[in-house]
Each structure stands twice: as C-alpha cells, then as structure tokens.
Amino acid sequence: MYDVALAVGESVTSYNAIQPGTIVIFGLIFVPLYSVLIGWFAGEPSDAEVGFLGVGYLATFIASLWGGLFALTVVLGLVFW
Amino acid sequence: MSLSGAGPEDLIRPIKKPTKKFHIVGALASIGVLIFAIAYGYQLSNGLAVTNLSDWGSGGGVTWGLYIGSFVWWVGIAHGGILVSAAARLFELEKYEPVARIAELLTIGALSMAGLMIVVHLGRPDRMVWSTVRAYPTTVHTSPLAWDLTVITLYFVMTATYLSLTLRSDIYQLRDKLPDILSPVYSAVLFRYDPDEDPIVERMAWWLSLGIIVLAPLLLHGGVIPWLFQLTPSMPGWYGGLTAPQFLSAALTSAMGGVMFVAYIFRSIYDWDEVLPDEVFLGLGWWMGFFGLLWLWFQLQKLITGSFAPTRDVEPVVNTMLHSNVYIAALAMVALPLAYVAFQHFGIIEFSVRGTVFAGIFVILAVLIDKTLFVVEGLVYASTRLYENVPGAYVPTPIEMASLVGTVSLIILFFLTISKLVPIVELKAVKDHETETETPGGD
Numbered sequence: 379m380y381d382v383a384l385a386v387g388e389s390v391t392s393y394n395a396i397q398p399g400t401i402v403i404f405g406l407i408f409v410p411l412y413s414v415l416i417g418w419f420a421g422e423p424s425d426a427e428v429g430f431l432g433v434g435y436l437a438t439f440i441a442s443l444w445g446g447l448f449a450l451t452v453v454l455g456l457v458f459w
Numbered sequence: 460m461s462l463s464g465a466g467p468e469d470l471i472r473p474i475k476k477p478t479k480k481f482h483i484v485g486a487l488a489s490i491g492v493l494i495f496a497i498a499y500g501y502q503l504s505n506g507l508a509v510t511n512l513s514d515w516g517s518g519g520g521v522t523w524g525l526y527i528g529s530f531v532w533w534v535g536i537a538h539g540g541i542l543v544s545a546a547a548r549l550f551e552l553e554k555y556e557p558v559a560r561i562a563e564l565l566t567i568g569a570l571s572m573a574g575l576m577i578v579v580h581l582g583r584p585d586r587m588v589w590s591t592v593r594a595y596p597t598t599v600h601t602s603p604l605a606w607d608l609t610v611i612t613l614y615f616v617m618t619a620t621y622l623s624l625t626l627r628s629d630i631y632q633l634r635d636k637l638p639d640i641l642s643p644v645y646s647a648v649l650f651r652y653d654p655d656e657d658p659i660v661e662r663m664a665w666w667l668s669l670g671i672i673v674l675a676p677l678l679l680h681g682g683v684i685p686w687l688f689q690l691t692p693s694m695p696g697w698y699g700g701l702t703a704p705q706f707l708s709a710a711l712t713s714a715m716g717g718v719m720f721v722a723y724i725f726r727s728i729y730d731w732d733e734v735l736p737d738e739v740f741l742g743l744g745w746w747m748g749f750f751g752l753l754w755l756w757f758q759l760q761k762l763i764t765g766s767f768a769p770t771r772d773v774e775p776v777v778n779t780m781l782h783s784n785v786y787i788a789a790l791a792m793v794a795l796p797l798a799y800v801a802f803q804h805f806g807i808i809e810f811s812v813r814g815t816v817f818a819g820i821f822v823i824l825a826v827l828i829d830k831t832l833f834v835v836e837g838l839v840y841a842s843t844r845l846y847e848n849v850p851g852a853y854v855p856t857p858i859e860m861a862s863l864v865g866t867v868s869l870i871i872l873f874f875l876t877i878s879k880l881v882p883i884v885e886l887k888a889v890k891d892h893e894t895e896t897e898t899p900g901g902d
Contacts, residue, residue, distance in 0.1 A: 397600030399600040399601055400600055403599060403606055406678070407606070407609070407610055407613070407682070407683070410617075410673045411613060411670060413669065414617070414666045414667055414669070414670040417662075417663075417669070418663050418666060421662060422662075424662065424663075425659045428659045429663070431650075431651065432620060432624060435619070435620040435623050436616050436617070436620050439615065439619045439620060440612060440616050443616065447574070447578075447588050448588040450578070451578075451584055451587050451589075454503065455586075457503075458504065458585070459583070459585055
C-alpha cells in the first residue's frame with residue numbers, strides 16, 4: 379500500500395506518505411544547488427559578502443524569469459481575452 | 460594554439476563597429492520574428508485549433524507535435540552551451556575557452572526559446588503562470604511537468620548567475636574601451652565590484668560549473684525532460700529507460716553543432732579567425748561525432764529490441780520507424796556528418812571549418828526531426844487504443860513552422876543584441892594564450 383501511495387497519491391494529504399516528487403526534486407535534483415551554496419560559503423577561498431551577491435543573482439534571475447513570464451501572460455490576456 | 464594575433468581590442472570589435480553582414484543577418488532575423496508574430500497572433504485570435512493540436516479529432520490523435528518536439532530540441536541545444544563552458548573551467552580545457560561565453564549565451568537563449576515554445580503551445584497562455592504557481596505545492600509531488608519547470612528554472616538561473624559573475628571582471632578591465640552610452644548597463648553589472656573578489660568569484664564559478672555539469676546531463680536532459688515521456692507506460696514509443704540516454708546523446712550532439720554554428724556566424728561577421736581558431740571547431744566537431752555515434756547506437760538498440768520479438772504495443776511504433784523515409788533521413792543526417800568528422804580526424808580528408816559547421820547543421824536538423832517524430836509516434840501508437848479510429852494524420856501546419864522560424868530568428872537577434880552590449884568572448888581566453896605559441900593538443 380505504501381508503494382501505491384508513492385506512485386499514485388492523488389494529493390499531498392490523501393496519503394500519509396512521502397510523494398515521489400519530494401524525494402526526486404528536493405532530495406536528488408537539488409543536490410547540485412546545495413553543493414554550490416555550501417561551496418560558496420564553506421569552500422576555500424570564500425567570502426560571505428560575495429557569496430550573498432551570488433545568492434542575490436540566483437534570486438533575481440528566478441524573480442525576473444517568472445516575473446517576466448507573468449507580465450507576458452498578462453499582456454496576452456489583455457490583448458486577446 | 461596560436462592566438463597570439465588576438466587581443467582585447469578584437470574582443471570589443473562587435474560592440475564598436477556594426478558591419479554590413481551584421482545588418483543583413485539582423486534584417487533577415489527581424490523578418491523571421493515578424494512572420495512568427497503574425498502567425499502567433501492568428502493562433503491567439505482563432506485558437507489553438509488552427510494547428511490541429513487542440514483536440515483528439517483532427518490530427519490522428521496527436522496533440523503534441525512540432526511545438527513539443529521543438530521544445531525538447533531547444534532544451535537539448537541549451538545543454539551544450541554551458542557544458543562546454545563548465546568542462547573548460549573544471550577540466551582546464553583551455554582550447555575551448557574562446558567559445559565558453561558564446562556557449563553560455565547559447566544556453567540562456569535556447570532555454571528561453573524552449574520556454575517560449577511551451578507558451579506558444581498553450582491554448583490559454585494568459586493563465587499559465589498563475590495556474591502553475593498556485594498548483595505548484597501539490598503538483599511538484601507527483602507531476603513530471605512540474606518537475607520539468609522546476610529544473611529548467613534551476614538550470615536557467617544557475618547559468619545566468621555563472622555568466623553574470625564571470626562577466627564582472629571582464630567589464631571592469633575593459634571599461635575604458637567600452638562605449639559610454641551603455642554606462643548604466645555596465646554599472647549594473649559591476650554592482651559592488653571589487654577587484655579583490657576575482658579569485659573568490661573564480662572559485663564560485665568553479666562550484667557552479669561542478670553543479671551544472673552534474674545537473675544538466677544527468678538530471679535535466681538525462682532526467683526530467685525524458686521523464687516527461689518515458690514514465691508513461693500507455694505510450695510504448697516513449698516508455699522505457701533507454702529514452703533518457705537517447706535524449707542525452709541527441710542533446711549533446713546537436714548542442715555541439717549549435718555552438719559551432721553560432722561561433723562560425725561571429726567568426727564570419729567579425730573576421731574572428733584568430734579569436735575563434737580552427738582548433739576549436741576541430742575539437743567541437745569531434746565531440747559532435749562522438750555523441751552522434753552514441754545516439755546512433757541507442758537507435759540501434761531500440762530498433763533491434765522493437766523488431767526482433769516485440770510486444771503487440773511496441774511493434775507498430777518500431778515498424779513505422781523502419782518504414783519512415785523521414786526517420787531514415789534523420790539517421791543518415793547524423794551518420795554522414797559522423798563519418799565526415801571522423802575522416803577529418805584520421806587525416807583521410809582535409810579539415811574544413813565550413814564543412815564541419817555544415818555537418819553540424821545537418822545534425823541539428825536531424826535531432827529536430829527525430830524529436831518531433833518521437834513525440835508524434837508516441838501519441839499515434841498509444842497502447843490504450845483510445846485514438847485508434849481518430850481520423851486524419853499529423854502534419855505540422857504553417858503556423859507551427861512559423862513559430863519555429865520565429866524562435867530561431869529570436870535567438871539570432873538575441874546574439875546580435877548581446878554582442879553589442881558585452882564581450883562575447885572571455886578576456887582570459889585571449890590573455891591566457893597571449894604568450895602561447897603552440898597548440899596544447901587535442902582535448
């Protein structure tokens with residue numbers, strides 16, 4: 379039953395089990411990102427201020443990517459619907 | 460390698476002097492974008508039905524066609540970009556340093572085009588972001604589509620951060636040679652810049668290279684992108700573990716072709732024979748051939764497995780492939796360039812940059828054909844038999860073709876624009892080789 383829940387759980391709360399995406403995305407796919415962040419702050423040479431600059435870049439690009447996409451979809455909605 | 464003739468002045472030549480060729484390429488690309496705008500406007504006004512992709516009844520049951528094939532194709536091309544750059548940094552392959560930044564930019568541009576193909580394929584794109592974000596806390600747990608968006612976002616921002624960090628030092632060193640009119644751009648790039656940060660930033664870029672070189676091949680194009688297809692057991696053309704390595708090999712071979720193509724355009728426009736020397740194309744051509752060989756080998760596995768004693772579901776898929784002239788043409792368009800670059804390396808025929816780039820164009824087109832066939836055949840031969848009596852057959856419409864032309868044109872304009880803003884070859888690629896007189900050999 380646990381295996382079935384892993385494979386076909388229809389929502390996060392319908393089974394009291396960890397869903398596959400939780401493991402795949404946050405446990406596996408994000409490992410390179412975790413490694414980068416650890417390397418930036420704990421590796422040699424490193425500097426917290428420059429490290430936070432890098433984190434700022436990451437955050438800015440996420441915001442601009444999805445913000446830009448959102449703006450595009452809003453414009454399309456206004457023009458065509 | 461002899462780069463002694465190239466210097467910092469050569470790198471900023473594109474920023475200073477738009478050539479006649481620059482204007483011609485820009486004008487052609489603008490026409491391509493205009494065609495796309497008209498076609499997409501027509502599609503938005505009349506609905507996705509104009510492409511026959513909006514229902515199960517007008518294209519033989521095919522609802523994913525050239526748009527999704529192009530999406531996979533663009534993501535694949537995006538891979539080579541940053542991988543060339545990351546490999547050059549991690550493994551100290553100095554030979555590829557001159558194309559590292561071009562490769563990074565290709566990743567940014569190609570990923571953007573991949574995203575655009577998804578937007579174009581939506582019937583109601585105006586709902587896309589809000590629907591996706593609102594449902595994400597639930598969908599991320601079970602939906603490969605949500606995984607896809609997550610990892611492409613991650614790949615994009617890591618690449619953009621990598622590019623931005625490595626650009627700072629170059630802009631600082633070349634600042635007095637760059638045009639004043641773009642000062643606000645350079646000030647933004649140099650936000651809180653301190654020359655003492657260079658060794659730290661260099662190490663940060665190294666960490667990013669390490670992360671990207673694991674993420675891109677193993678988890679993105681050998682991971683979530685093929686998982687969109689290979690986790691669907693009701694589509695025998697898609698299902699199975701071989702799909703991921705097939706995708707990855709196709710991505711890498713087409714990506715090498717893509718990097719060569721863009722590098723060749725710049726080499727031609729700006730007479731950059733010394734900045735982007737023959738050795739770079741020789742090496743990229745070799746890697747293109749190697750990954751193409753892997754792709755052909757995976758095709759062989761699929762054909763043998765699917766034709767010797769196939770299950771009832773798999774048999775029509777592979778049978779169609781074996782009897783498809785388009786598929787056979789795609790195989791030839793990888794095999795012949797592979798033979799061409801191999802003959803060059805073994806000294807049987809003379810090396811030609813132009814010939815190698817053309818070989819790369821054939822490979823790029825072959826992968827586009829293969830990806831589109833893969834997507835379409837998976838849907839046509841679904842084992843559910845749900846669409847068995849659906850009339851019609853899928854043929855890409857002019858609307859879809861126009862969108863493909865549009866994305867190619869947009870990426871050309873992207874490169875032309877960015878080449879006017881920042882140096883598209885790293886300063887260290889010239890500096891590192893200023894004192895070199897000999898080629899370090901084939902990496």
